[in-house]
Amino acid sequence: MKPSAFLFDLDGTLVDTAPDMAGALNRLRAENNLPALPYALIRPWVSHGAGALVRLGFGADIQAERLDVLKQRYLAIYAANLCVDSTLFPGMADVLKALSSQGRSWGVVTNKPAFLTEPLLAGLGLTTPCIVSGDTLPVNKPDPAPVRHACALLGLSVEECVMVGDHKRDIDAARAAGSPSIAAAFGYIQSDDNPHDWGADAVVQHADELHQWI
Template identity: 45%
Template sequence: MGSGATATSTISCAACVISTRAVLFDFDGTLADTAPDLACAVNAMRAARGLQPLAAAVVRPYASMGARGLLRVGFDMTPEHPQYIAMRDEFLDLYGRALCVHTCVFPGMAELLAELEARDIAWGIVTNKSSRFTTRLVEELGVAPACVICGDSTPHLKPHPAPLLAAAEKLDLAPADCVYVGDDLRDIQAARAAGMRCVAVQYGYHGTDNPGPATWNADAIISRPAELLEHL
């Protein structure tokens, strides 16, 4: 599987049927369940300060919001706090030391990726996570995306369309040939701004500042990875 994939599957979109030549995935909460290791880093910081650990279910909704969200749930701390930078660096250091202990692809994701490859449909990753972590995780999980665009790959983060457009360019495809799959409102906003079709995942993290995927105006919502094939 490489750039410029030529296979054509289809997705229904309003009154038209459009070819799909690539599927791009958000990483945290869409392709991989990274919440357990992120929670471990937060709880290690809490333990060092004599605080009780947070339950995984408490941390999970914040897992796709990066250090900002995790320090918010762990310490009620915002970027305006005078200790925020030091706390962020401590969190990232702890996370980097135990990056892929409990992290895994979501159930059914490996089978979905194999099916996309069997159909000669390119797939890639577009994430706000930095390359410092993403590159290692991709290697340790043993997946082989055709492209990986990280939070430091372009000057902008999602919901800006630049990362998605960079992925399409790397695959030598038009944005309209791609479907973007994500678990956060900003994923859908980025896809819309980039001119890509978009699928929201019900099983992801979703964030805390919106009512959930039903309100995001995605082209489709799926509850498990295999359902994506019904929309291609």
């Protein structure tokens, strides 16, 4: 049975935010008299969030107090440059159009905080009644609560909604919630990680492959 709704992770699944997130990290490094890091090095870390990016840029052994200061500055830089080069992943616009034409719903379930999620979606001209950000609930993925909350917002059962994501936490959250899941192998995957090992119901290499479930 085809799902009634698609729930998308944001960074690395629905939207390619890596250019702007990497740009913010390199601006932060420049402010601290450090050279830019290669984009290819930063990209796989984007789905891990601001803290992981700051550790990548300033060392894994960075002290907690300095990490917090740099993280807040990173978020400020990124928020001011939120939708400069970020775009929907190739093929994703057609997926959203197909869902709309079929009368199916879609939503976003992300660990990204709302003050970044909502203006990013607005900047890309994307509207949905179902946005579950990282601070919508007291818990984040891989906890199943955000997936369950998204299903409730859409008025659908967990079995009717499929979660699509580029990180194991997305698949774990869906499984724990009782929803089917699709791993987005086109997203921000670490070189030592394999989406086929996450336990998803399916793995896609390109957004175009999602049409078979619409």
